[in-house]
Amino acid sequence: MDSSPLVQSACSLAPGMILLKRMFFIVIIDFMNISRINLNLIVVLHVLLETCNTTRAAEQLFLTQSSISSALKQLRELFNDPLFVRQSKGLSPTPRALALKPDVDTVIQQINHLFSNKEFDPAHDETIFTIAMSDFCEAILLQRLQHHLSEYAPFCKLIIKPVGTLDFLNGPTPLEADAYLGVFTRLPCHYESEIILSDKAVCLADKNHPLMKKRGELTAKNYFSAKHIAVYYGEDPLQNTIDALLQKQGQQREVSTFAPHALAAAHALMSSDYLLTVPQSLAGALSQTLPLKSKPLDFFTVEGALHQVWHTRFSQDPANVWLRSLIKDLLKKGPKPL
Structure with missing residues (x-):
């Protein structure tokens, strides 16, 4: 009797499901095998492969010879191989042991790297x-x-x-x-x-600006009667840090341009009659390369960090x-x- 399409479809999926189940059980078995292994045995195997001598292996690992012999017995059962054959001058590794050595060395290196407190070496590191x-x-x-x-x-x-x-x-x-x-x-x-830096705000302008050429300190009257460029960082341009502070103090300045970048705003000052309020450290850097000059703001304090x-x-x-x-x-x- 012919099978229905649904049965045929289920039968076609059966091999895939069987394979999936087999893969699932393999993963479980592998995990169980790993969980049953005493990883200290790998350390013992590594030292034995290096020394080919149980006495020296015991000295390096600060263990007794009987502990090394016990570990070697477990290793032989684990790998189903003698691993080492006794000779007059120590132990001779079997072909299986020699084949394991590169992988054992890699595992030990990775474990050492995992637990090492590696310092940064600026002269050599490629970071x-x-x-x-x-x-x-x-x-x-x-x-x-x-x-x-x-x-x-x-x-x-x-x-x-x-x-x-x-x-x-x-x-x-x-x-x-x-x-x-x-x-x-x-x-x-x-x-x-x-x-990492505490700074005060200063007033920056073209070095030929009348307020910069004028002797004496910058007054509040001159500051608030001048035109300004304001810099804002991710905030509402109209509520930038300086104007928000002035508003709290019941004061307001005339801002004609709002710029998101201080460097662009500084370049816009050149050959203009605008003022720009910026951190003192930035004004110092800009004044060394651009024809700009700064004056302190003694009539109100703006400090930033x-x-x-x-x-x-x-x-x-x-x-x-x-x-x-x-x-x-x-x-x-x-x-x-x-």
Whole structure:
């Protein structure tokens, strides 16, 4: 009698199901076999293959000869082979033992690597560092960081990614980096931070700006009557850090341009009558390469902190610790020209 299509379909799937079940049981059997093995036996086998002598093997492993003999008995049962044959001057490995040696050596090396506390060697390691930073950080740090790596970590590479605030880390696809540098508004879970630079805001303008050529300090009247360029980082342009602070103090300035990048805003100052309020460290770096000049803001204080942020999984990583320490040390030396 002919089978129905459903029965025929089931029969056609049967060989595949049988194969799947066989693979499943093989995995279980392999796991059970591994779980029953005393991994210390591999260590004993490794030393015996190196020394071919039970006495020296016992000395190296700080075990008794009887313990080595017991381990060798278990190894013989495990591999179903004598592994070593006694001779007048020690042990002679069997062909099976010699065939096992490369794999045993590899396993021991991998275990040693797994538990080793490897230090970072900047002179020889080939590490790719990824740092997310704002253009403000690029201006005051990148040149020195690049020069230092070139001299003291010549095989390391540096990847720079743009970043404003840390808000993006709370999204579905957080930016991956070894460290994040910037003025951040909030810190997500599983991230650590430290302040690496405290800074005051100053007023920056073209060196031929009337307020820069004028003797004396910049007054509040002159500041608030001038036209401004404002820089914002991932925030509402109209509620950037400076204007939000001024609003709390009941003050307001005339902002004509809102720019997301401090370097572009600084270039826009040249041959213009605009003012730009930026951190003192950035103003110092820009003034060394552009025809700009800065004056302090004595009539109100704007203080900010530059943070270095990293994921907790990198907290004890030797290369990451070295990088974070280097960044802090370089920023302590003050601004450098771009």
